[in-house]
Amino acid sequence: MKPTVHSIAAHAGVSLATVDRVLNARPGVRAATRARVEAAVEALGFVRDVAAANLAKSRIYPFTFILPANDNSFMRELRRQVLDAASRAGVERTRIDIVDVPAFDGAALVAALQQVAETGPAGVALVAVDAPEVAEAVAQLRQSGVPVVTLVSDLSSTERDHFAGIDNIAAGRTAASLLGRFLSGRSGSVAILAGSMLVRDHRERFEGFCAVMATEFPSLTLLPVLEGLDDPLRVEVLLREQFASHDILGLYSLGAGNRGLVRALETLEVSKRPSVIAHELTQTTRAALEVGLVDAVLNQDAGHEVRSTIRVLKAKADGAAVVAAQERIRLDIFLKDNLP
Amino acid sequence: MKPTVHSIAAHAGVSLATVDRVLNARPGVRAATRARVEAAVEALGFVRDVAAANLAKSRIYPFTFILPANDNSFMRELRRQVLDAASRAGVERTRIDIVDVPAFDGAALVAALQQVAETGPAGVALVAVDAPEVAEAVAQLRQSGVPVVTLVSDLSSTERDHFAGIDNIAAGRTAASLLGRFLSGRSGSVAILAGSMLVRDHRERFEGFCAVMATEFPSLTLLPVLEGLDDPLRVEVLLREQFASHDILGLYSLGAGNRGLVRALETLEVSKRPSVIAHELTQTTRAALEVGLVDAVLNQDAGHEVRSTIRVLKAKADGAAVVAAQERIRLDIFLKDNLP
DNA sequence: CTGAAAGCGCTTACAG
DNA sequence: CTGAAAGCGCTTACAG
Numbered sequence: 001m002k003p004t005v006h007s008i009a010a011h012a013g014v015s016l017a018t019v020d021r022v023l024n025a026r027p028g029v030r031a032a033t034r035a036r037v038e039a040a041v042e043a044l045g046f047v048r049d050v051a052a053a054n055l056a057k058s059r060i061y062p063f064t065f066i067l068p069a070n071d072n073s074f075m076r077e078l079r080r081q082v083l084d085a086a087s088r089a090g091v092e093r094t095r096i097d098i099v100d101v102p103a104f105d106g107a108a109l110v111a112a113l114q115q116v117a118e119t120g121p122a123g124v125a126l127v128a129v130d131a132p133e134v135a136e137a138v139a140q141l142r143q144s145g146v147p148v149v150t151l152v153s154d155l156s157s158t159e160r161d162h163f164a165g166i167d168n169i170a171a172g173r174t175a176a177s178l179l180g181r182f183l184s185g186r187s188g189s190v191a192i193l194a195g196s197m198l199v200r201d202h203r204e205r206f207e208g209f210c211a212v213m214a215t216e217f218p219s220l221t222l223l224p225v226l227e228g229l230d231d232p233l234r235v236e237v238l239l240r241e242q243f244a245s246h247d248i249l250g251l252y253s254l255g256a257g258n259r260g261l262v263r264a265l266e267t268l269e270v271s272k273r274p275s276v277i278a279h280e281l282t283q284t285t286r287a288a289l290e291v292g293l294v295d296a297v298l299n300q301d302a303g304h305e306v307r308s309t310i311r312v313l314k315a316k317a318d319g320a321a322v323v324a325a326q327e328r329i330r331l332d333i334f335l336k337d338n339l340p
Numbered sequence: 341m342k343p344t345v346h347s348i349a350a351h352a353g354v355s356l357a358t359v360d361r362v363l364n365a366r367p368g369v370r371a372a373t374r375a376r377v378e379a380a381v382e383a384l385g386f387v388r389d390v391a392a393a394n395l396a397k398s399r400i401y402p403f404t405f406i407l408p409a410n411d412n413s414f415m416r417e418l419r420r421q422v423l424d425a426a427s428r429a430g431v432e433r434t435r436i437d438i439v440d441v442p443a444f445d446g447a448a449l450v451a452a453l454q455q456v457a458e459t460g461p462a463g464v465a466l467v468a469v470d471a472p473e474v475a476e477a478v479a480q481l482r483q484s485g486v487p488v489v490t491l492v493s494d495l496s497s498t499e500r501d502h503f504a505g506i507d508n509i510a511a512g513r514t515a516a517s518l519l520g521r522f523l524s525g526r527s528g529s530v531a532i533l534a535g536s537m538l539v540r541d542h543r544e545r546f547e548g549f550c551a552v553m554a555t556e557f558p559s560l561t562l563l564p565v566l567e568g569l570d571d572p573l574r575v576e577v578l579l580r581e582q583f584a585s586h587d588i589l590g591l592y593s594l595g596a597g598n599r600g601l602v603r604a605l606e607t608l609e610v611s612k613r614p615s616v617i618a619h620e621l622t623q624t625t626r627a628a629l630e631v632g633l634v635d636a637v638l639n640q641d642a643g644h645e646v647r648s649t650i651r652v653l654k655a656k657a658d659g660a661a662v663v664a665a666q667e668r669i670r671l672d673i674f675l676k677d678n679l680p
Numbered sequence: 681c682t683g684a685a686a687g688c689g690c691t692t693a694c695a696g
Numbered sequence: 697c698t699g700a701a702a703g704c705g706c707t708t709a710c711a712g
Contacts, residue, residue, distance in 0.1 A: 002430065004705055015683040020707060028681060047430065051391040052705035055688045088663075090342065090387065173677035181635070182521045212677060295521070303665045323428075325643045328680060333673040337513035337552060340668060344689055355699040360691060368697055392689035395704045687708080696698085 003044035011040035023048060050318055054093055061094045063313055064116045065151070065306075066126040068103035072230050072256040073282035074302065075103075078127075078152065081306040094310060097121075104198060106131035113137040123147045123313030125164070128155045130200040135159045147316035149309045152300070153201045161316050164309045166300045166331045168201045172208025172254065174331060175277045178296050179250045180217035182275040187219040188249035191242055191274070195230040195255025205254040205279075220250065228257045235260030243268060253278040258285050265293045281334055289336045299332040343384035351380035363388060390658055394433055401434045403653055404456045405491070405646075406466040408443035412570050412596040413622035414642065415443075418467075418492065421646040434650060437461075444538060446471035453477040463487045463653030465504070468495045470540040475499045487656035489649045492640070493541045501656050504649045506640045506671045508541045512548025512594065514671060515617045518636055519590045520557035522615040527559040528589035531582055531614070535570040535595025545594040545619075560590065568597045575600030583608060593618040598625050605633045621674055629676045639672040 001007075009019045014033060021029050022037040029037075040046070053059070065082050068075060079098070086096035099116055101108045106129045114137060116124055124141060128134060128150045138148050139159045147161045154163045179190065192209065194202045206225065213222055223246060228235035235257040242248065243264065251274045253261050258278050265273060265288075273293070278285050281299040288294040308327045315322045334340075341347075349359045354373060361369050362377040369377075380386070393399070405422050408415060419438070426436035439456055441448045446469045454477060456464055464481060468474060468490045478488050479499045487501045494503045519530065532549065534542045546565065553562055563586060568575035575597040582588065583604065591614045593601050598618050605613060605628075613633070618625050621639040628634040648667045655662045674680075 005707090006705080016706080017683055017708085018681085021682090024707085030681060033681080049395075049705055050431075051433075052395050052688090053707070055389075055392050055395060055690090056705075056707040058688055058707095091390070093391075167678070170678045174675055177675045177677045182524065184522065184524055208677075301665075301670075307663070307666060323647070325641075326647060330641075330670065330672060330680075331678050332670060333678075335514055335517045337517045337548075338507070338510040338671050338673075340670075345691095346689080356690080357692085357699055358697085361698090364691085370697060373697080389689055392704090393691070395706090396689075396691040398691095398704055682712085684711090685709100688706085690704085692703080693701100695700090 003046040005046075005048075007044055008037060008040045008046055011044060012036040050320065059093060060089075061122040061314055061317055062097070062120070063094055063123045063125065063310065064097045064099055064119070064121045065309075066099045066101055066109065066112050066116065066124065068127050069100045070103035070230070073284065074256060074280045077282070078302040078306065081303045084303070085306050085310055092310070094314070096310075104129060104196065106134050109134050110137045113141055117141050117144065117146065121146055122317045123149070125149045125151045125309045125313065127152050128160075128200075130154070130156055147313055149312055149316075151305060151309055153199060156200070162309075162312045162322075162327070164305045164312065164327070164329060165201070166329050168204035169208040171279070171298050171331050172205035172210075172252075173212045174208075174333065175205070175252050175254070175296075175298060176209045176212035176217070178333075179252060179275055179277050180213065180220065182295060183217075183220065183250050185219070186249055188221065189223050189246050190220050190250040190252065191223050191239070191246070191248050192225045193228055193235060193239065193251065193253045193255065193261065194225050195257065196227055197225065202255055209252055209254070223248075228255060228260065230256035232257045232260035232263070236264045239264035240267060243272075247272070248274045250275045251277070256280065258282070258288070262288050262293055281332070281339075286339060289334065289339065292336070295335070297334045299334055300329060301332060305329055343386040344389075345386075347384055348377060348380045348386055351384060352376040390660065399433060400429075401462040401654055401657055402437070402460070403434055403463045403465065403650065404437045404439055404459070404461045405649075406439045406441055406449065406452050406456065406464065408467050409440045410443035410570070413624065414596060414620045417622070418642040418646065421643045424643070425646050425650055432650070434654070436650075444469060444536065446474050449474050450477040453481055457481050457484065457486065461486055462657045463489070465489045465491045465649045465653065467492050468500075468540075470494070470496055487653050489652055489656075491645060491649055493539060496540070502649075502652045502662075502667070504645045504652065504667070504669060505541070506669050508544035509548040511619070511638050511671050512545035512550075512592075513552045514548075514673065515545070515592050515594070515636075515638060516549045516552035516557070518673075519592060519615055519617050520553065520560065522635060523557075523560065523590050525559070526589055528561065529563050529586050530560050530590040530592065531563050531579070531586070531588050532565045533568055533575060533579065533591065533593045533595065533597075533601065534565050535597065536567055537565065542595050549592055549594070563588075568595060568600065570596035572597045572600035572603070576604045579604035580607060583612075587612070588614045590615045591617070596620065598622065598628070602628050602633055621672070621679075626679060629674065629679065632676070635675070637674045639674055640669060641672060645669055 005019045101112045149162045150160045152165045226238040276294045277296045285297045345359045441452045489502045490500045492505045566578040616634045617636045619638050625637045
């Protein structure tokens with residue numbers, strides 16, 4: 001028989017209430033009594049049944065997701081996944097609230113964090129803007145005992161409990177490695193299209209991409225980064241200008257706004273189309289893969305990120321262990337041959 | 341307030357015991373009474389708290405994994421992951437037993453299935469051998485109400501509740517697509533190394549690979565498949581023979597025994613080494629990726645497969661829904677740049 | 681500082 | 697065919 005609070009109480013010669021006080025580190029237990037209970041826990045190898053505890057507490061975990069009001073496919077998908085999780089909230093004893101903030105706005109994020117703190121959440125997830133004031137607000141939240149998970153885009157500091165997102169440096173390196181091999185041995189120019197160099201995930205992809213290109217594919221020349229601000233129209237204009245002035249062998253689109261990318265590619269004669277690697281599997285990039293306008297799509301699974309965030313927040317709230325491998329967010333690589 | 345069995349009992353004017361009988365479809369309830377309870381469930385939108393039910397039942401789910409006693413790295417890893425899950429079994433209310441069977445042996449698998457059925461499991465997972473008698477044994481198990489999940493290698497028939505494994509045709513297609521692009525435009529021979537064409541996953545990878553090669557890379561010629569039986573020694577001998585008689589541009593290793601592959605590759609001068617795609621990230625393939633002997637490794641995450649199997653078996657045992665996207669096993673593509 | 685009793689939402693004998 | 701009561705493993709007022 002697995003030991004229960006009853007076994008512990010009997011073994012330590014105390015009541016259930018006292019066992020509970022010790023197990024939950026509540027005050028008002030004499031040191032000697034506490035020691036007896038702890039000894040019993042140790043001796044019997046007691047491990048508490050979280051489900052039973054939650055039932056007794058009628059516990060539900062109020063979690064808040066702070067999401068940027070960014071209107072691109074990926075963020076819409078992320079939001080959809082959070083709503084999806086919210087719809088399962090009943091079964092999972094969670095309540096999931098979404099708070100919207102303007103994108104790329106550290107001050108707004110800080111304000112949101114402070115406001116959310118008031119509501120006494122059991123955990124908070126946010127798409128971080130990598131700024132010191134945000135790190136500070138997160139640190140305060142954590143000091144008040146609220147676990148915090150960064151989602152998709154991380155903070156530089158270690159001031160969060162967990163990051164649910166991909167390794168963006170590895171993503172950039174992988175893009176370079178694939179593109180370099182697709183262009184094997186050829187010499188020429190490679191275009192790079194980013195959203196904004198102010199966001200950490202874009203910066204990291206860029207960094208990884210350049211590092212591998214420089215060391216492994218010296219015959220390829222990187223053109224200056226185009227900042228498309230994830231805006232399809234702007235992306236299209238920038239690319240068409242670049243296509244007009246350079247022969248492009250390869251292109252790495254490391255941000256969003258890929259509708260503009262596709263439109264620009266379509267203006268090129270087939271023989272002049274570059275090898276292209278883009279990020280995030282959306283309707284647009286999927287269609288582009290299928291017709292061969294894009295060669296590979298690097299993806300992060302928003303559903304996995306959201307479910308993982310919830311599991312981690314729950315575990316942290318309970319002081320329980322996390323299955324690390326389960327929470328690692330993979331870099332998915334899609335060719336037209338392995339689309340889901 | 342969420343409705344509970346008490347709300348239902350009150351609404352229907354019956355006792356808790358009767359509510360329970362109806363909810364669990366137990367006999368001994370008059371049709372009219374049953375209807376009243378069902379109406380109450382419907383009216384109040386009741387959904388039962390599985391955790392509370394399991395607590396009341398002191399339920400643990402006895403699951404059995406039937407694993408081939410195949411001594412290769414992947415199967416060892418799969419077994420390790422099952423043991424890992426077994427070590428968390430207490431917390432998850434499961435008990436996990438492993439039954440060993442000889443590899444590639446349908447008759448032994450049938451015998452194991454029948455023997456496991458005797459023990460009254462709440463669910464069974466097996467690495468399937470794709471034979472009619474196995475399908476039949478699985479069908480019988482399911483008819484007795486035991487959910488069955490195939491793991492890694494599937495049955496042709498639909499006689500199982502779920503398959504926890506990758507799409508092997510897509511894997512083969514992806515290998516061809518990558519290899520074809522890595523060799524862009526060049527003409528020459530491509531070698532294919534399989535374990536055994538008797539196993540469904542290897543056959544499917546081969547099929548997908550050939551299909552894409554034929555339609556998209558006609559300048560590459562496929563050499564006849566080498567069957568290495570997942571045995572490193574045999575693999576090495578076969579490959580060295582082939583290297584002696586042909587110039588090889590590319591190589592797809594779709595089975596195991598990759599220690600032999602690496603040894604054979606090492607005998608070639610650097611300039612003569614082919615582009616290589618292999619399966620399953622193991623110590624051997626990881627090291628080969630890192631030194632550049634292998635260009636890409638296609639992988640299935642054994643940990644994910646095992647955890648997914650357990651979630652699905654639990655859900656099936658409870659008649660609950662599965663989060664489909666969560667249970668999809670991805671084809672991981674590893675270059676040396678995105679190793680975990 | 682400590683304990684007895686009731687309760688979380690469900691199930692299980694047992695009695696009728 | 698139906699119900700009252702006890703119990704699963706834990707927590708929570710309340711009383712002392």
